[in-house]
Amino acid sequence: MKTYFLPVGLLISLIISLVIPTPGVYLKELGLIPWCVVIIFFVNGYQTELKELPKSKSFVYTLLVTSFICLIISPIIGMLTASALQLGLGLTLGLLVKSAVPSTLSTCIVMTNLAGGRGTWALMMTVIINIIGVFSIPFMLGITASGNIDFDIDPFVLLQKLVLLVLCPFVVGFFAKKLSLLSPQHPFLAYLPSTMVIAAVWLSLSASAEILYTINFMALVKIAAAALIVHFGLMIIAMIAARFLAIDTGAQVAVALTASQKTLPVAVSILASFNQNVGDAVLFCVLFHFIQLFADAALLPKLKRYYQL
Numbered sequence: 001m002k003t004y005f006l007p008v009g010l011l012i013s014l015i016i017s018l019v020i021p022t023p024g025v026y027l028k029e030l031g032l033i034p035w036c037v038v039i040i041f042f043v044n045g046y047q048t049e050l051k052e053l054p055k056s057k058s059f060v061y062t063l064l065v066t067s068f069i070c071l072i073i074s075p076i077i078g079m080l081t082a083s084a085l086q087l088g089l090g091l092t093l094g095l096l097v098k099s100a101v102p103s104t105l106s107t108c109i110v111m112t113n114l115a116g117g118r119g120t121w122a123l124m125m126t127v128i129i130n131i132i133g134v135f136s137i138p139f140m141l142g143i144t145a146s147g148n149i150d151f152d153i154d155p156f157v158l159l160q161k162l163v164l165l166v167l168c169p170f171v172v173g174f175f176a177k178k179l180s181l182l183s184p185q186h187p188f189l190a191y192l193p194s195t196m197v198i199a200a201v202w203l204s205l206s207a208s209a210e211i212l213y214t215i216n217f218m219a220l221v222k223i224a225a226a227a228l229i230v231h232f233g234l235m236i237i238a239m240i241a242a243r244f245l246a247i248d249t250g251a252q253v254a255v256a257l258t259a260s261q262k263t264l265p266v267a268v269s270i271l272a273s274f275n276q277n278v279g280d281a282v283l284f285c286v287l288f289h290f291i292q293l294f295a296d297a298a299l300l301p302k303l304k305r306y307y308q309l
Contacts, residue, residue: 208279
């Protein structure tokens with residue numbers, strides 16, 4: 001059930017925001033989206049166990065390469081893709097933001113385990129890359145957005161917001177675990193982050209329902225094309241890079257998925273920080289999430305055969 005909870009919830013939130021946007025608009029105006037993001041990363045910090053951190057030199061080198069692909073190369077690919085496909089303002093913003101964010105915290109680990117890869121490596125690389133991403137995103141997004149969208153992104157303002165919305169709750173959650181209020185594996189905590197993602201997406205889409213009605217079929221085709229280009233472009237680069245590292249095939253699977261899968265909560269938190277109606281950008285991020293989820297689910301058997309796992 002946990003596997004389908006987020007995608008089904010996102011689909012329902014999209015439908016409700018289009019059919020009955022008023023409740024979502026009202027709740028968004030109350031400023032609830034930032035609190036959804038805070039809860040997501042508080043729980044992520046609460047569930048993180050540093051004792052699982054690999055200490056080998058090969059892991060450190062692998063982490064550096066994966067971080068570079070995910071946080072530096074990815075935004076450049078996103079910028080080039082947006083230019084090539086001539087996306088509109090909102091969709092361009094969505095692509096630039098989605099390309100700049102780090103790896104997804106849950107799906108990446110599950111997919112790596114299903115493919116027979118090193119789930120522990122995927123877990124720890126994802127956690128560390130998400131922390132590094134707080135500092136890389138504002139500056140990479142400032143570079144790629146310059147000349148591509150018609151409003152300025154101040155890297156230092158965005159950095160401050162990401163520290164408050166992502167890093168601080170993560171750190172507080174990590175240390176709150178010592179109070180032993182709940183087990184990190186408690187079912188309530190297992191579903192809470194996904195619930196908050198669904199809520200944040202619902203509120204964001206509701207506020208821009210009128211914009212969503214203007215998106216046509218050709219725009220949807222471009223969204224799908226952009227998502228596939230960025231996702232599989234990163235995966236191919238990561239697979240090639242991993243072959244030059246002194247790591248086994250299980251670790252190579254972790255690199256391929258960690259470098260290419262992009263998180264939704266951080267993307268939503270960035271878009272919410274702009275204080276503008278960016279429903280089409282949020283829609284891009286949601287559709288990107290669906291596409292990478294289903295594409296990788298279909299790809300897993302081929303990955304296992306490729307790496308002979």
